[in-house]
Amino acid sequence: MMGTGKSTIGHAIASTLQVPFIDLDTVIETQEAMKISDIFDLRGEPYFRMLETSALRNTGLVGNQPTILSVVATGGGAFEKEENRNIMESYGYTVWLQTDIDEIAHRLASDTTRPLLREENFASLRSRLQEIFNKRKDNYSLASVHVNTDGKSIEQIVAEIIEATKK
Ligand SMILES: Nc1ncnc2c1ncn2[C@@H]1O[C@H](COP(=O)(O)OP(=O)(O)OP(=O)(O)O)[C@@H](O)[C@H]1O
Ligand SMILES: O=C(O)C1=C[C@@H](O)[C@@H](O)[C@H](O)C1
Numbered sequence: 001m002m003g004t005g006k007s008t009i010g011h012a013i014a015s016t017l018q019v020p021f022i023d024l025d026t027v028i029e030t031q032e033a034m035k036i037s038d039i040f041d042l043r044g045e046p047y048f049r050m051l052e053t054s055a056l057r058n059t060g061l062v063g064n065q066p067t068i069l070s071v072v073a074t075g076g077g078a079f080e081k082e083e084n085r086n087i088m089e090s091y092g093y094t095v096w097l098q099t100d101i102d103e104i105a106h107r108l109a110s111d112t113t114r115p116l117l118r119e120e121n122f123a124s125l126r127s128r129l130q131e132i133f134n135k136r137k138d139n140y141s142l143a144s145v146h147v148n149t150d151g152k153s154i155e156q157i158v159a160e161i162i163e164a165t166k167k
């Protein structure tokens with residue numbers, strides 16, 4: 001889900017484990033030389049979703065060889081497509097960061113970079129987030145590791161995820 005901390009936590013896990021970190025949204029922006037909001041506006045969401053799947057596929061390979069251990073943060077909508085879930089499951093652990101909707105709304109209230117969240121005020125942002133979450137939660141629950149982030153520091157969340165992947 002957007003705003004739960006995938007990029008922040010993903011980066012922190014990779015630093016802790018000293019492995020490469022890949023942020024799929026950043027990969028797509030670099031490759032297209034365009035901000036995600038511009039890709040949505042100029043090319044449309046289906047085109048973005050196609051780029052997302054192909055970027056996801058490419059994160060697992062360097063040439064034709066599987067890459068070494070790495071941490072990948074996807075966009076919040078990437079787990080919606082079965083094809084994407086299958087690619088991610090073939091790579092290893094998938095992590096669902098669960099964050100209270102009010103907390104996400106507070107975090108993103110002044111952030112205008114997310115094309116699916118162009119809301120006029122806090123109440124409409126909150127209800128839009130709830131609507132997106134309700135639509136996506138069954139797919140998110142298919143992730144192999146579930147971590148509730150509420151009231152936790154980044155360090156605590158990182159430690160919980162690393163611990164969960166040792167089991
Ligand atoms: N555990 C946390 N405690 C407090 N703030 C946090 C925490 N995790 C992330 N944040 C803050 O929340 C905001 C959103 O985080 P981030 O960009 O990592 O989310 P995301 O899941 O990658 O979102 P998106 O799906 O849009 O890419 C940032 O301002 C970040 O600093
Ligand atoms: O939740 C989503 O569908 C999205 C989240 C962002 O990370 C970006 O991938 C894009 O804005 C779409």
Ligand SMILES: [Mg+2]
Binds near residue numbers: 006007025073074075
């Ligand atoms: Mg992100």
